[in-house]
Amino acid sequence: MREDPEPAQNISGGADGGGHPATFDPATAETRTEAVVDRLGELYWQKSYGGQDAFTCLVRTILSQNTSDVASQPAHDALLERYAPDGSLSGGDQAGDRPGTGATDLAEALAAADRETLAETISSAGLYNQKSRMLIDAAAWVCEAFGSAAAFDAFVAEEAPATVRETLLEVRGVGPKTADCVLLFAGGRDGVFPVDTHVHRIARRLGVAPKAADHEGVREALERDVPPEKCGFGHTAMIQFGREYCTARRPACLEDPDACPMGDYCEQVGVYPATGDVVDPADAPD
Numbered sequence: 001m002r003e004d005p006e007p008a009q010n011i012s013g014g015a016d017g018g019g020h021p022a023t024f025d026p027a028t029a030e031t032r033t034e035a036v037v038d039r040l041g042e043l044y045w046q047k048s049y050g051g052q053d054a055f056t057c058l059v060r061t062i063l064s065q066n067t068s069d070v071a072s073q074p075a076h077d078a079l080l081e082r083y084a085p086d087g088s089l090s091g092g093d094q095a096g097d098r099p100g101t102g103a104t105d106l107a108e109a110l111a112a113a114d115r116e117t118l119a120e121t122i123s124s125a126g127l128y129n130q131k132s133r134m135l136i137d138a139a140a141w142v143c144e145a146f147g148s149a150a151a152f153d154a155f156v157a158e159e160a161p162a163t164v165r166e167t168l169l170e171v172r173g174v175g176p177k178t179a180d181c182v183l184l185f186a187g188g189r190d191g192v193f194p195v196d197t198h199v200h201r202i203a204r205r206l207g208v209a210p211k212a213a214d215h216e217g218v219r220e221a222l223e224r225d226v227p228p229e230k231c232g233f234g235h236t237a238m239i240q241f242g243r244e245y246c247t248a249r250r251p252a253c254l255e256d257p258d259a260c261p262m263g264d265y266c267e268q269v270g271v272y273p274a275t276g277d278v279v280d281p282a283d284a285p286d
């Protein structure tokens with residue numbers, strides 16, 4: 001049985017996922033971390049990202065907090081169906097009025113949404129009361145600070161990444177991973193390596209980030225050692241690798257030392273094939 005209830009394909013990777021195919025030269029890796037990312041690119045995909053609507057990306061990332069893609073995707077689809085029924089994502093010139101809201105923009109529609117109705121709409125994502133409040137707050141913030149989802153989209157695409165990140169972090173419910181995903185998938189910013197639970201675990205097991213590093217520490221290590229243009233697919237492909245090989249409780253090397261395609265780069269911090277034990281890298285002895 002799969003340990004991780006996720007789709008077989010990372011939602012942002014693969015032929016049907018987001019992003020645009022891109023080719024990078026694996027022969028020029030200057031750090032072990034870059035070599036790891038190059039290997040991930042050979043295993044899965046090499047892509048560049050950007051072009052998603054920023055507010056929709058923010059909505060998707062809030063819905064996905066503390067849950068799987070399997071649970072959050074139907075909530076995302078239901079939300080768009082109710083609040084963007086014509087299928088447009090944002091932009092007053094495309095969207096048309098949402099029935100019952102008078103809104104011409106997804107942010108406007110969500111800012112005006114009845115909280116209980118929104119909570120019911122996104123119930124499959126879990127924590128729906130909390131997430132419905134976050135979504136309404138984020139939508140109200142976008143409307144107040146930028147005027148529309150379309151204007152917010154332009155801000156994310158054009159402002160300096162550090163400014164966008166700091167601004168997003170001021171919004172309740174938006175943490176570093178959410179801010180970085182918006183920067184990567186909407187802004188298409190190079191040099192942004194969002195750290196989720198898979199990336200946090202794998203980078204420390206491999207020994208390419210300090211074993212006791214928190215999410216921000218892992219992000220700093222990866223963004224320092226991976227060339228900017230490789231950070232995006234490094235993130236999505238490392239998540240896929242975490243689902244297929246380096247799972248939280250049963251990493252592939254426990255069963256067979258040759259089963260992992262990353263074995264020659266890995267320090268196996270906190271993973272003990274001789275005894276079958278696995279601990280968080282932070283708890284591994286020096």
Ligand code: SF4
Pocket residue numbers: 205206245246247251252253254260261262263266267268269271
């Ligand atoms: S060798 Fe083991 S711990 Fe290292 S990346 Fe592979 S599965 Fe994970």
